[in-house]
Amino acid sequence: xxxxxxxxxxxxxxxxxxxxxxxxxxxxxxxxxxxxxxxxxxxxxxxxxxxxxxxxxxxxxxxxxxxxxxxxxxxxxxxxxxxxxxxxxxxxxxxxxxxxxxxxxxxxxxxxxxxxxxxxxxxxxxxxxxxxxxxxxxxxxxxxxxxxxxxxxxxxxxxxxxxxxxxxxxxxxxxxxxxxxxxxxxxxxxxxxxxxxxxxxxxxxxxxxxxxxxxxxxxxxxxxxxxxxxxxxxxxxxxxxxxxxxxxxxxxxxxxxxxxxxxxxxxxxxxxxxxxxxxxxxxxxxxxxxxxxxxxxxxxxxxxxxxxxxxxxxxxxxxxxxxxxxxxxxxxxxxxxxxxxxx
Amino acid sequence: xxxxxxxxxxxxxxxxxxxxxxxxxxxxxxxxxxxxxxxxxxxxxxxxxxxxxxxxxxxxxxxxxxxxxxxxxxxxxxxxxxxxxxxxxxxxxxxxxxxxxxxxxxxxxxxxxxxxxxxxxxxxxxxxxxxxxxxxxxxxxxxxxxxxxxxxxxxxxxxxxxxxxxxxxxxxxxxxxxxxxxxxxxxxxxxxxxxxxxxxxxxxxxxxxxxxxxxxxxxxxxxxxxxxxxxxxxxxxxxxxxxxxxxxxxxxxxxxxxxxxxxxxx
Amino acid sequence: xxxxxxxxxxxxxxxxxxxxxxxxxxxxxxxxxxxxxxxxxxxxxxxxxxxxxxxxxxxxxxxxxxxxxxxxxxxxxxxxxxxxxxxxxxxxxxxxxxxxxxxxxxxxxxxxxxxxxxxxxxxxxxxxxxxxxxxxxxxxxxxxxxxxxxxxxxxxxxxxxxxxxxxxxxxxxxxxxxxxxxxxxxxxxxxxxxxxxxxxxxxxxxxxxxxxxxxxxxxxxxxxxxxxxxxxxxxxxxxxxxxxxxxxxxxxxxxxxxxxxxxxxxxxxxxxxxxxxxxxxxxxxxxxxxxxxxxxxxxxxxxxxxxxxxxxxxxxxxxxxxxxxxxxxxxxxxx
Numbered sequence: 001x002x003x004x005x006x007x008x009x010x011x012x013x014x015x016x017x018x019x020x021x022x023x024x025x026x027x028x029x030x031x032x033x034x035x036x037x038x039x040x041x042x043x044x045x046x047x048x049x050x051x052x053x054x055x056x057x058x059x060x061x062x063x064x065x066x067x068x069x070x071x072x073x074x075x076x077x078x079x080x081x082x083x084x085x086x087x088x089x090x091x092x093x094x095x096x097x098x099x100x101x102x103x104x105x106x107x108x109x110x111x112x113x114x115x116x117x118x119x120x121x122x123x124x125x126x127x128x129x130x131x132x133x134x135x136x137x138x139x140x141x142x143x144x145x146x147x148x149x150x151x152x153x154x155x156x157x158x159x160x161x162x163x164x165x166x167x168x169x170x171x172x173x174x175x176x177x178x179x180x181x182x183x184x185x186x187x188x189x190x191x192x193x194x195x196x197x198x199x200x201x202x203x204x205x206x207x208x209x210x211x212x213x214x215x216x217x218x219x220x221x222x223x224x225x226x227x228x229x230x231x232x233x234x235x236x237x238x239x240x241x242x243x244x245x246x247x248x249x250x251x252x253x254x255x256x257x258x259x260x261x262x263x264x265x266x267x268x269x270x271x272x273x274x275x276x277x278x279x280x281x282x283x284x285x286x287x288x289x290x291x292x293x294x295x296x297x298x299x300x301x302x303x304x305x306x307x308x309x310x311x312x313x314x315x316x317x318x319x320x321x322x323x324x325x326x327x328x329x330x331x332x333x334x335x336x337x338x339x340x341x342x343x
Numbered sequence: 344x345x346x347x348x349x350x351x352x353x354x355x356x357x358x359x360x361x362x363x364x365x366x367x368x369x370x371x372x373x374x375x376x377x378x379x380x381x382x383x384x385x386x387x388x389x390x391x392x393x394x395x396x397x398x399x400x401x402x403x404x405x406x407x408x409x410x411x412x413x414x415x416x417x418x419x420x421x422x423x424x425x426x427x428x429x430x431x432x433x434x435x436x437x438x439x440x441x442x443x444x445x446x447x448x449x450x451x452x453x454x455x456x457x458x459x460x461x462x463x464x465x466x467x468x469x470x471x472x473x474x475x476x477x478x479x480x481x482x483x484x485x486x487x488x489x490x491x492x493x494x495x496x497x498x499x500x501x502x503x504x505x506x507x508x509x510x511x512x513x514x515x516x517x518x519x520x521x522x523x524x525x526x527x528x529x530x531x532x533x534x535x536x537x538x539x540x541x542x543x544x545x546x547x548x549x550x551x552x553x554x555x556x557x558x559x560x561x562x563x564x565x566x567x568x569x570x571x572x573x574x575x576x577x578x579x580x581x582x583x584x585x586x587x588x589x590x591x592x593x594x595x596x597x598x599x600x601x602x603x604x605x606x607x608x609x
Numbered sequence: 610x611x612x613x614x615x616x617x618x619x620x621x622x623x624x625x626x627x628x629x630x631x632x633x634x635x636x637x638x639x640x641x642x643x644x645x646x647x648x649x650x651x652x653x654x655x656x657x658x659x660x661x662x663x664x665x666x667x668x669x670x671x672x673x674x675x676x677x678x679x680x681x682x683x684x685x686x687x688x689x690x691x692x693x694x695x696x697x698x699x700x701x702x703x704x705x706x707x708x709x710x711x712x713x714x715x716x717x718x719x720x721x722x723x724x725x726x727x728x729x730x731x732x733x734x735x736x737x738x739x740x741x742x743x744x745x746x747x748x749x750x751x752x753x754x755x756x757x758x759x760x761x762x763x764x765x766x767x768x769x770x771x772x773x774x775x776x777x778x779x780x781x782x783x784x785x786x787x788x789x790x791x792x793x794x795x796x797x798x799x800x801x802x803x804x805x806x807x808x809x810x811x812x813x814x815x816x817x818x819x820x821x822x823x824x825x826x827x828x829x830x831x832x833x834x835x836x837x838x839x840x841x842x843x844x845x846x847x848x849x850x851x852x853x854x855x856x857x858x859x860x861x862x863x864x865x866x867x868x869x870x871x872x873x874x875x876x877x878x879x880x881x882x883x884x885x886x887x888x889x890x891x892x893x894x895x896x897x898x899x900x901x902x903x904x905x906x907x908x909x910x911x912x913x914x915x916x917x918x919x920x921x922x923x924x925x926x927x928x929x930x931x932x933x934x935x936x937x938x939x940x941x942x943x944x
Contacts, residue, residue, distance in 0.1 A: 027869035055872065055904040062901030063868045117886060121828070121895075182730040183715075187889075190829055197867065198828040200900045220451050226438070227445050231429040237393050238498075239418030239446040284433040287453075314855045314870035316829060 003292075006282040010295035014072065017299040021068040021306040026314040027059045034060060067199035070263060071305040072298035073211055074196070075270055077260040079297025080290060082271025083278070084218050084253035087225030087286050088246050089156055092279075096257045096271025099143075099163035099250065103170035104135020105261040109191050110174045114181045121198070124191065125206075125262040132258035139166040140250060156232075159246075193318030194265035196305050207259040214256035215294065221249055222287035229284075267320045269327025270297055276334040344371030344532040345405050345420060345501040347392065353399035354387050361387045363558040364400070369551055371405075371501075374528060374535040376549030378542060378569075380579050383555040385538040386426065389504050392536060393423035404502070418446035422500035426507040428491050432480035436471055436490050437462065439479055443497030465497040469523070485516040492520070496527070503527075505537040509544075517541075521548050542595040543588075546570050554578060566593055668791060673783050676767035677755050685789045686744035686764075690737055692729035693748035696768050697722055698925035699781050700746070702797050705788035711740045718919065718927070734758070744787065770924060771838055774845075777924045778802065797926055804929040805845070812936040812943075815847040819942055822851050822876035822907070826883050827891050830866045837862040838924060842932060843880070846939045851876050872901055878942050879907040880935070882922060884915035914938045 001009075022038065023031055033051040037060060040048040052060065081096035089098075097103075108131020112124045143162030178188055224245045227235050232242040257271070278292035301319075304326060308317040348368035354361050362384040369375035377385040391398040394409060394417050402409040404420055412420070422443070430439070443465065444458040454462075466472045469489040474482060482490065488508070495503060503524070509517040525548055528535050539545040545552060546566035553563040556578045562569045570593040572585045581597060588594040672681045688710045691697040697716035700709055712722045713729040727736055729747055734757035737745060745758055746766045758765040766787055771777045778798040785794020823839060825831040832852035833839045840850055840862065851874035855864040881896060883889035893913040902908050920931045 025869045026867045027873040055875065058901040058904045059869050059872050063872065066900070117890070121890065182728065187826075195829065197830070202900070223445075223448070223453065226434075227442055229429070229431045229434070230442065233390075233395055234423070234425060234429060236395055236414065237418060237421075237423035238442065239415035241414065279433070283435070283438075284431060285438050309867055309869075312865075314867045315860075315865035316867055 001281050003282045003288040006278075006288070006292055007295065009281075010278075010292050010299070014295050014299035014302070017302040017306075018068055018072065021071070021302050022060075022065065024306055024310055025059075025064050026309065027056065027064070029056055029060060037061075062201070063199075066201045066204055067196050067305065067309075068302055070199040070204055071196055071302040073204065073207065074260040074264045074267070075274075075301025075304075076294045076298040077211055077214070077256040078267060078270040078301070079274035079278075079293040080215055080218050081253040081257040081260070083275035083286065083289050083293040084221075084225075084249045084256070085271070086275050087228065087289075088249045088253075089160055090229060090231075091156075091160070092276060094160075094272065095268065096253065096260075097266065097268065098160070098167075099254070100135030100139040100166040100170055101132045101254055101257045102135075102261070102266050103167035103174070104138075105129070105132035105258065106192055106266060107131050107135070107170045107174040107177075109265075110177050110184075110188050113187050113191065114177055114184045117184070117187075125203075128191075128265075129258045129262035132261050133254055135166060135170055136250065136254035136258075139163040140247075142166060156246075190318070191265045192320075194267040194320035194323075195308075195316065195318055196264055197309075197316060199263070203263045207263055210255055210259040214252045214259065217248065217252035218256065219290050219294070221245065221252070222285075222290045225249065225286035225290075229286075265318075265320070267301070267323055269323045269331065270301060273327045273331050273334065274300060276331070280334060345534050346371050346403075347375075347502055347534055347536060348403045348406075349388070349392065349400070350403070351400040352388065352391055352402060354384070354391050354396055355399075356387065356396070361558055362391065362398070365553075365555065365558070365560050366400075367551075367553045367560065367563055369534055369536060371534050372528060372532045373551060374525070374537070374549045375551045375553065376545040377536070377538045377553050377555060378540070378545050379555035379561075384558040385555055386506050388555070389423075389506050389536060389538060393417075393421055393504050395423070415446050419498065420500060421502050421504055422495035422498050423504045424491055424495050424506065424508060426510065430479045430487060430491070433478050435476050435478055436466070436482070436493075437475040439490060440466055440471075440493045440497050443494035446498050461499060462493075462497050465493040468496060468527070469493040484511060485519070488512060488516070488520055489523075492523070500533070502534040502536065505535065507538055507540060510540060517544065524548075542570060542575065543593070546595070547590070547592045570595055668786070668789055671786055673766070673787050675783065676769045677750060677765060680764055680766055680787075682744065682764055682787055684743075686742075686787070688740065688742050689744045689746065689788065690727070690740050690742040691716060691746050692727060692732055692737075692754075693746060693768060694718070694729075694919070695748060695770075695923040695925040696746040696766075696784065698923065698927060699768075699784040700788065702926035703781065703785040703788065703790040703794040705784070705790055708788060710742065732757075734761075738763070746784070746787075773838065774805075774841055774928075777838070777928060780924070781926060801926065801929050805932045808929070808932050808936040809845050812846055812939045814845065816939055816943055817847050817849060819847075819878060819939065820849045820851050820874065820876045821878040821880060822871055822874065823880045824883055824891065824896075825863065826889055830868065830871065831863055832866050834862045834864060839882075839921070842928070843935055845932065846935065848878070848939065868899070868901065872905055875906055877906045877910070877912060878938055879905070879913045880921075880938070881913065881915045882918055885918040888918045910942070912938060912942050 023034055036048050037050050037052045037057055039046065040050055078096045085094045085096060085098050086092055105128040108127040109124050112127035116123045139162050143159035146162060147158035178185055224240060227238055227240045228242060228245060235242050274297040275289055275293045277296055278289045282288045282292060304322045305319055308319045308322045311317060350366050352362055352365045365388055367375065377388060379385055387396065390396045392402055409417060440462050441454055444454055444461060448454065466475060469492050471486065471489050471493055474486060479487060479490065509520055512520060524535060527533050549566065552566050552569040554561045554569050554574065561578055562574055570585055572583055575581065575583050575595060584596045584598055586594050586596060669685055670681055670683045672679055687708055689700060689705060689708045690711045691700055691709060692713045694716045697712045698718055700706060701719050710723060711725045711727060713727045714724060715729060716722055716724060730751060732752045732754045738761055742763055744764050746768055747754055748769055750767050755765050755767065768780050771780055778801065781798050782794045785791045821843060823833045825833060834852045834856035835844050835850040852864055852866060855866050855870060856862055857864065879896065881891055881893065884892045893915045896902065896913050897908050907913055914934065916934055920927045
């Protein structure tokens with residue numbers, strides 16, 4: 001499929017997902033009334049009569065829509081971050097939570113829930129965001145310091161290993177903290193499993209700047225990632241600075257992942273599977289994989305969240321469970337079709 | 344047409360010196376071949392010329408110190424092709440050759456019309472246009488080699504640095520590639536520096552040979568003066584005969600040690 | 610009320626109660642309501658039980674049927690360890706406070722209880738044994754507590770969370786029997802009953818038109834349906850619980866709900882059992898500001914009640930206080 005076709009298809013997929021999500025939910029809103037209310041909001045000059053009463057309108061515009069928008073943002077950011085990491089590490093098995101990003105967020109959230117529970121519900125997202133970035137910073141510094149003593153081409157492997165080591169350590173600390181405070185276990189695990197149930201327009205506006213900056217940086221470095229694909233040495237011979245490119249892309253991916261994780265908890269599989277789907281559709285060039293991942297990731301998470309909040313309505317499945325259920329078989333399917341492992 | 348000169352170049356890798364004070368030069372449009380046994384420092388020297396390893400001494404391009412050049416500037420002048428290039432298997436030939444335009448693109452720029460023209464020209468030159476949309480994994484060895492050269496050419500370099508460009512090719516494909524490089528050299532005035540392990544082939548295509556051993560220059564000059572039996576025998580620890588081929592170039596023929604007589608066995 | 614259980618309690622302590630009642634009656638007036646228990650009144654009740662000490666010890670050995678089956682206490686327990694906040698409140702209410710040597714980290718009422726770092730959720734057998742207890746009371750058998758205590762020959766009473774209000778009274782009476790304060794326990798239970806009945810009478814028992822939402826936690830939102838203990842407490846006033854429709858047999862009466870569900874159910878009263886910082890910090894002010902909630906009747910008419918999370922999550926002698934808070938909310942909402 002040509003890149004243009006793929007992008008159009010992905011955009012259409014996102015639009016459909018958003019529409020489905022807007023019309024479906026625990027509150028049984030009349031579809032026609034919902035449609036009228038949405039159109040009226042988008043095009044107020046049409047003066048459409050709204051038959052939704054104020055409370056139902058509040059449910060639609062204050063509870064459901066921000067959740068849909070947040071889901072799209074989070075999905076886009078996780079998929080972009082995953083694609084960014086995959087490009088930097090030239091490894092298709094890399095997820096957006098690598099380099100200690102997920103482990104750092106988990107530890108941050110755990111510390112906030114256990115020790116700062118009284119400070120209000122705003123503390124956890126901030127702690128998770130800071131923890132995520134800190135995790136990546138430590139992993140990157142550790143990996144960079146270690147790889148100064150190895151041959152250039154091993155720099156990438158060293159970074160990955162440093163990420164695994166740092167991630168394991170942070171997770172161990174998190175488990176230790178949790179074991180000492182058994183009464184917080186449910187709260188922490190609820191957060192860890194991922195959920196968009198606290199979505200609000202305020203959360204959307206809070207992460208929007210970080211989302212915009214990190215997405216812009218990543219999308220603008222697609223060409224650089226493509227050059228990196230031929231290896232550090234050849235890339236340098238072509239005039240690229242691999243170390244600098246890696247640092248920028250890792251930083252942007254870390255920022256994207258941290259912003260997403262702060263509001264949604266840990267959601268797996270999006271960062272690793274969506275870029276693969278993008279690759280299957282339009283080839284391995286990152287100039288295509290990055291924007292495609294953004295669109296497909298957004299649509300995928302919106303659908304996954306819709307499923308999460310309707311399958312057992314009004315109870316909600318943790319969204320991480322839904323993405324795993326859908327993502328794992330999808331991943332197997334993608335692997336079977338991929339003939340060559342590696343960039 | 345870029346003159347390339349190396350003056351007293353030293354390269355140390357992992358605390359051991361690999362290139363020890365090598366000096367050589369090639370005029371614009373000339374072909375310099377680096378020969379020598381395994382581990383003599385040929386690849387390392389070429390990598391130093393490409394600016395990929397730190398080195399002591401001076402390397403000049405048109406009398407300008409290469410160290411003073413910025414990475415991108417050097418990339419626009421020199422195209423480096425390693426011994427085993429990394430070929431992302433799912434990239435199409437066209438996308439791969441486009442990577443060769445990287446030195447000419449601004450940081451946030453995307454390829455434009457001129458870039459696409461140069462890529463098409465390079466692919467045409469190397470006769471790979473019919474594979475433009477095909478994935479690299481689906482090409483034969485020789486086709487891949489041509490795609491790699493097309494990428495090198497797409498950047499409009501003034502000099503080509505080729506590290507063992509034909510070690511994986513059979514004799515027919517080897518000649519094809521080297522003939523092509525020679526053509527490019529003469530048509531576009533490209534300066535060529537290459538390492539070649541086959542001494543005869545090196546003597547046929549290069550106008551200057553530099554024989555390296557243990558990181559030092561043992562001999563340098565026209566093929567006739569460098570490819571002599573005593574020199575080769577001492578450097579390679581091999582037994583050879585050097586004869587003159589029908590085209591006037593020296594041919595290095597290995598000589599086998601006489602085998603033990605059968606009736607001497609119990 | 611559940612008379613068979615009360616009759617059983619009477620029968621077991623009949624002889625002791627005859628004499629104890631006289632002394633207990635003198636101290637009963639100064640120990641109800643249980644929420645105002647101060648060290649002074651504790652002294653009173655122990656003075657009262659001094660008079661009944663002889664009859665208290667005469668009640669042993671006693672066998673009670675606790676959550677872990679039949680447990681026999683051979684003699685008056687002088688060193689009691691409580692691993693349950695509710696059990697701690699029960700113990701002090703029935704007059705066994707002077708016998709308590711250690712309580713778990715969650716037990717914080719009444720003031721001045723000997724709080725330790727023991728945990729009721731993850732009990733450490735050795736740590737408990739260090740207190741040389743003659744009786745251990747817990748609300749769940751976790752970490753092999755019963756097995757461990759049995760090995761050490763220490764009697765354990767598992768007094769789990771109750772399912773009905775009657776069971777709450779029965780549990781208090783059982784604690785009284787096991788600690789030699791059976792008569793006092795009965796008095797406490799009776800007092801609770803009376804107070805609750807008075808509250809219900811004042812606020813009225815038939816408010817079927819009023820709907821309520823009981824919040825146990827936010828994000829994820831967990832509620833208590835009317836089949837639960839807390840649901841029954843609120844049910845005394847006849848209110849309708851919006852979580853009932855969401856409850857399935859598998860959730861044990863504690864369904865998970867979503868914001869859309871809560872808002873469209875339009876509850877007229879919202880009870881928050883998670884408003885203290887340690888439990889989630891969802892104060893009425895924060896709840897009122899939740900996006901999309903401003904149109905809910907409870908928010909519009911300022912009927913979002915932040916309960917004392919401790920009282921709302923226990924089933925001990927302070928239950929009448931909880932009922933009182935609920936009664937107040939009901940009265941206000943029905944104006």
